[in-house]
Amino acid sequence: MPAIRSGRSTVFRLLALLAAMAMLFSACGNSDDGDDASPTTAATDNGDEGDEGAAGGAEIGSAVIGEGPHGEFESIEGVPGVTDEEIHVALLSTGDANPIGYCLLQCQADGIQAYFDWRNAQGGIHGRQLVLDVIDDEFANNQLRAAEIIDGGEHFAVIGSPIMGTGFIDLTDAGVPVFASAVQSDMANGVNNMYTPVGTVCITCPAKRNIWPVKDSGASKVGILGFGIAQASKDCVAGQKASFDKWGGPQGIEAVYVNDDLPYGLPNGVGPEVSAMKRAGVDFIMTCLDQNSVKTIEEELSRQDMGDVPLVLPNAYGDEEYLTQNAELLEGDYIGLMYRPLEANQAGTDLEALVEQMSAAGSAINDWAIISWINADQLFRGLLAAGPQFDQQKVVDSINSFTATTSGGLTHAIDWTRQHNAITPDDLVTNAPAQECFAYVQVQDGKAVLMGDADKPHFCWDPADEDWKEPVPTSFAAE
Amino acid sequence: MILAVSVVTDFFQAVLQGVPPGTVYALVAIGFVLTYKTSGVFNFAFGAQAFASMVLFHKAADEWGWGTVPAAILSVLIFAPLLGFLLEWAVFRHLRTAPPLSTLVVSLGLTVAIPSLVTILLDFSPKSGSSPHGVVPDGRTVRYDPFGVYPFSRDELVATIVAIVAVLGLAALFRFTPVGLMMKAVVESPRMTELNGISADRVSAGAWALSSFFAGLAGVLIAPRFTTFSANEYFNIMVIAIAAAAVGKLVSLPWAFGGGLGLGVVIALVSTFLPRWTDEFAWLKPVQENVLPSIPFVVLFGVIVFVPGLRKAIGSSDPLAGVDPPRQNVASVITSAGWMFLALKAVLLLGAVAVVYTQADRTWTLLVTQAVAMGIIFLSITIITGLAGQISLCQGAFAAIGAFAVYQLGEVRGMSVLVAVVIGGAIAAAVAAALSLTLRQLTGIWVAIATLAFAFFFDAVLVKQSWIGGDSLARSRIPRPVIGTIDFQDDSNFLLLAVIVLAVCALGVYLFSRGTTGRKLRALGGSEIAARSVGISPSRARVAAFALSGFLAAVGGGMLVIGQGSVNYGTSFVPFLALFWLIVVVTFGVRQPSGAIVAAAFFILFESVFLKGEIFGWILRGEDNIPSFFPLAPDWRYILFGLGTIQYARHPEGVLAMSAAKRRARSERRAADKVVVDSAAELGTPA
Structure with a gap:
């Protein structure tokens, strides 16, 4: 029979082990100690290294993009998600597993696909077709799916607004352009390759x-x-x-x-x-x-x-x-x-195309679909501005040179040279858009009715x- | 005078406002008590059964176009009792003499499995904007105001009336009818009942059908109270209803009804009269934020801890309990795997880690790292359940303490994250020890319920405190540690560090189990009376087990969030998920560290390897060869493991130990056969 050790000495042994671990670990630090506390960014400063591709970038951000063809074809090697025929974009969002029951994955896919179909019918971009790959993070696996995207190297950019965007930090760290929504503004704040439809928003700030x-x-x-x-x-x-x-x-x-x-x-x-x-x-x-x-x-x-x-x-x-x-x-x-309502006059905006494309596909035109269309448009404009020898960094640099992009008249003007950083409660001006705009509809007899002028539907301050x-x-x- | 009238009016209005939610709690509490009285089973799965009927009702009424009445008949009168029959016949009949802890584990498994099974079979998913409706036409919109103070909707009135009728009818059934008497008799002593010529199986089946019918009825009636179709909502209501049932000591239907109503009214009164915070009285904010959500769990905890009569279990006075030879108490058996076998396991584990370290991409490295961290968390279950014989349902809270400690100390205050892990472990150990001290008079299922109450309290109140959960976890970027010149920013390096921590923890568990406290806990598990008689203090040993368990869970939680780079409480540590942890560990073997480690591997990797069909891709050499019916829904994980707990009662040692025992038995049989053959050959006679 083995000798029975005193219980007290066992406890002391455990305490000693704990103390030793604490002393050992106190000699350690953390990775990135000494760096400033702001989130790491994968993108460089705007435009410094992307001048070639960013030629005309600012103008493309606010330009009316015609029927096409868009850009020029040149063969590219080693760019994730890009072949001579296609540019693959991932939608990473939450499908049926989301506990709230919101239509996230499907509705966002509808909006992006409608945009891609529109541009693809015009010849695509740089001689390539835009292809959407839908990835469901099943609510709890966003970080895992993000790792698969990074490892796979088969996607050029990621669009999406999931319930828990735990993998978005990894994606941006890996240099992938990410297009999310105002819900992810906290995550996007200060990150140069993460975009939202109307600039990074401060939710706690007065508006x-x-x-x-x-x-x-x-x-x-x-x-x-x-x-x-x-x-x-x-x-x-x-x-x-x-x-x-x-x-x-x-x-x-x-x-x-x-x-x-x-x-x-x-x-x-x-x-x-x-x-x-x-x-x-x-x-x-x-x-x-x-x-x-x-x-x-x-x-x-x-x-x-x-x-x-x-x-x-x-x-x-x-x-x-x-x-x-x-x-x-x-x-x-x-x-x-945050965007131009469907009930407003659509002339001169991409709303006409949005409605036409989504109606043709039989898709519901709702909040998430419209937000996703806007995201897809920002990506498209970035690709166009980056030029035929584009890569992820050049696209990011291009978008970051846009000073007044409205996604075809759908939103107020966003200045990506400033609006990666959100306003703060103490400073509502420095990182604010030129105009803070919003539109309102009111529910009347079960339908949304536009408030204000149908030709000028944005209320701006x-x-x-x-x-x-x-x-x-x-x-x-x-x- | 006017003020007094106003206060009285507000009081009366608040009482009336508390009746509809109170009715919900009362209905579920009545059903819970009914199940306990008629089966002796503490049926956590009651909420899941209610959810199943509700889902079927809505599918039939809304999607299949059956209409409300046929849908209600199908879901409440046909499906629900059949489900009860099935559960009794397939599961609980075989557990009649099993220890209460075993049936508790099985009911937890069903809690997890039934909603997932129903969701898949009926192709059901919640939809925003679509909320559950009741069985009554215009149930939400037509209202009645009998007192001129607060109108009730039709749905609410029907639910209240049904609850009143149910409590009166069921009370009469048990008091005045032979059927009720037989049901109680079967629970108290099946053998005695059989000796009187009554079929215990038949009575038990009827009892389960009755309680399941009530689950279906409650599920459909309470659905309009919820904003979404969510199994979690039904489980949360279950926990609150247990508090109501506890008021009636789990056996009194009228008291359960009163407890439920009372809880609803108290919450409404507190909500009405608790002063609202303003900028001028900002100090009121934490009071207001925390009092209301904590009420049900504080009540539950308080009733369990402070009402002594609650702990007498039904069936414990069976005069024929000693007819069967006692089951060998597994806790009293020290199984020794042998150093060779342990070394082999260690070599296999190191080999697997080496393969992942050298070959795996980021995704698989991340997955395996998560599995390693979960292994540390699961070791905490080995200690508290496998060794100490207690079921703790708050391991998620302890793990979250570790995670939040890393966030608060490591990220916010810039401390070394590894030191933060140790500090988090110490904090969790202290919390666990304190919790254990308050529970020292409790045993068995009461410890489980009390820990569940703590878990929900932690979830509802503590997580949102800025000094615990933090103000904005979405922004968290938890740094990786640096030791000397080794920067663990590299995922593979961090995996190695996690494995080392796991190995140290597993060794600690092994040594603890063979040390003095571990032996004391085994002795208590074998026979508490005998252990006490030789001077072993149960409370001291259990406090030590709880503390170590809390420490391990927190260390695992801390390592998990360092690996992930952020704290994701909602997907990693919520109470419902922690239930599933217990189920997985119990399935593989809760008594050995290897069971916890294998359980963690399955918990994390099962979905990727099996449900997505990756294993077929490996075997058939190519992702294109994966059969087209993959990927399977993630819900299958809950179904398979949940149903796997059914074998726990027969084999509490778990799958791994059971397999090992079978292998040993086979070898022994082969060896014995060989001896016989050899002997026969020597003697020249046929074997």
Whole structure:
């Protein structure tokens, strides 16, 4: 029988081992110690090494791109995802495994494919066809799929907005151009080869656009709702509150109820929360929630005779089924858009092509599809500006030279020489676009109805202006 | 006066607002108690059964166009009882004399397997904008306001009425009818019941059908409360409902009903009267943020820990329990694999690592590194479950503590990440030890439930604290360590480091299990009474096991996030996922470190190697040769491992040890046959 060691000496041995490990590891450092704390970037400074390919880059960013052919063919070797016939682009997003049930993967694929089909019909780019490879990260495997993309060397760029973009950092570190959405702004901040449709956004910063729908509805007391478990939702609430704190007073608007701690799924209902809003006199509600939760809130508002209180809806644009089935509940609600609405005049913009291509494919034209179309357009313009001997770095340098790109009149002008860095709550100007623009539609009889001028649908504000003023109706369509 | 009237009105309104969610908790709690009373099984899978019926109801009503009533008949009256019959016949009938822990593990496996199976078989996926509806026409939009204070929807009224009828009807069934008496008798003593001429199998089958029917009914009635079709929501409700059921000591239907309603009302009252924070009273924010979400789990924890009568298990007073010879308590057996066999395993492991280090691309290096880190986490389960015989359902929380420690100390404060791993381990060990101290009077399933309550508390309250989970994990870029001149930024180098840490941890587990505390834990597992009689203190030994388990989980969590470069709590450490960890480790062998390591390999690599068909590509030499029906849905991982727990009750030693035992038995048989043949040959007689 083996000798039984004293239990105390075993514990001391373990403690000693721990202490030894701690001393050993305290002699160690971390990789990249001494470097500054900002995220590493894979791209060089804008345009310094890409002058050849970036010739005419800035102009291409804002130009109206005609029927084609686009660019010139020259044989290229050693560029990931590029053959003499094709340029492969990966869509990396979340399919059916996403717990919220959003149409992410399919809807984003529809938007990108529609754009690629359009350009391919015009002859493609640099003599090559654009090919989309759809990759589902199955919610939890984004980093793994990103590693496969990097290892495989078969994709030139990545477009997509998944639920958890854990692999996007690896992709950008590997020099892959990545086109995501405002949801990934935190990740994109300061990263020179990661793009979003309207520049890197600061979610916690005050924004003038938040004041407009409240003023339009004649309301004065705002409630703001968000989830406690999701940092993005809490950040959204913080940004909206900051907007009313900064600009609400002179407009007679005040945030009287702020709740960024709702449990996800609303298992306890929202009866007490709505009652509290009722007691506070809330007559307008801003939400940082998903569509289904908003529906639950609308039902509770209706139950407590607050059914007329308008809300700002999330992500519902283009979801005709949702708007129609819940027409009564959503009557009078607003939907804010960072791009030109479909309900505006489409002449002089690529909206016409978007609608035509997506309708021909039988695809639903919704928020994610439009965002993805814009991303695909940015990539295309970068390829065009980079010239026939393009590679990933040259495309990045080209896009980073665009000072006023609007994706064919769909968005306000984005200056990629500045807008890789987001504005901050203390500095709303330096990295802001020339104009902060937003469009609004309102739900009326189950349909989205444009607010404002159909020819100038963007409501724009001057970021340098300290005060809130009525927005300037603007269009970014070609003259 | 006006203020007083206003307060009274608000109070009354809050009470009424708490009734609909309280009814949901009550319905699930009643169903839970019903299952426990009629089968003696602590059926975690009740929520999964409810989800299955709900999914079938919606598929039939919305997609197949059957209409509400036929869909309800199919899902509640036909499918649900059949599912109950199947579970009883295929699974729980064979576990009637199994220890409660075994049936708990099996029910956890079913919790994971059933939703995935239903999702695949019915081709179901949640859709944003489409939320569940009830069985009643216009159930959401037509409302009634009997008190003139707060209107109830039709769905809510129906659910409340059904809950009231159910509790009265079931209480009467058990109190006044022979059927109810037989059900209780079978749970208490199947043999005694058989001796009285009653078929225990038949009664048990009927009991399961009844409780499963109730699961189906609850699943369909409570669906309109949810914003999405999600199995996780049903599981979360289960955990809250256990708190309600615990109020009735798991056996009282009226108390379970009251507990559920009470919980809903209390939450509504707190939500109404808790002062709201403003900029002027910013200190209220943490109070407001944390009180509400913590209520169900604090109640559950408190009831379990402080209500002594709760711990008496049904069936523990069976007078015929001693008829069968006692099962050999596996915990009391020290199996020794032999140094040669251990050395062989180590060589194989090192060989595999060498192949990956030299040949693998980034993807596979990343995968194997994750498997190694998970191996460290799974070793924590070897300690707490395999050695100490406790089921801890909060290993995910401990692992997350390690991960967050690396983030907060390593990234935010610039400390060496490896030191942060050790500190995180120490913090988790302290938390685990403290938790264990509060649970020292509990055993068996109560430890499991209490740890589950802690896991959910951690998830709902602690994770979002800025000093724990951080303000913005999306931005996290956790650095790799540097030791001397070796920069572990290189993925292959980091893999080697992770393997070394795993080896050290595995050796530590091995030594611990053979040291004094380990032997004490084995003795307690063999016979606690005997162990106490020789002066072994169960609480001290278990505190040590919990602390070491917490330490290991945190070290594994820290290594995992260093490898990944960021903290992904939602995909790596949530309570539901941690349940699955236990299931996987139990399947492969919870009593040996090798079981944990193999389990981790399967957990991480199963999807890539098998579900995506990679193995066929390797065997058939080319990705183009992979059969077209691949890739299979990731859900199959949950189904296969979940159903695999069914064998746990018969073979708690796990697949690896079972295989080894079979091999040994075969060799011994062959050796014995050889002796017989040789002897016969010597004697010149036929063998």
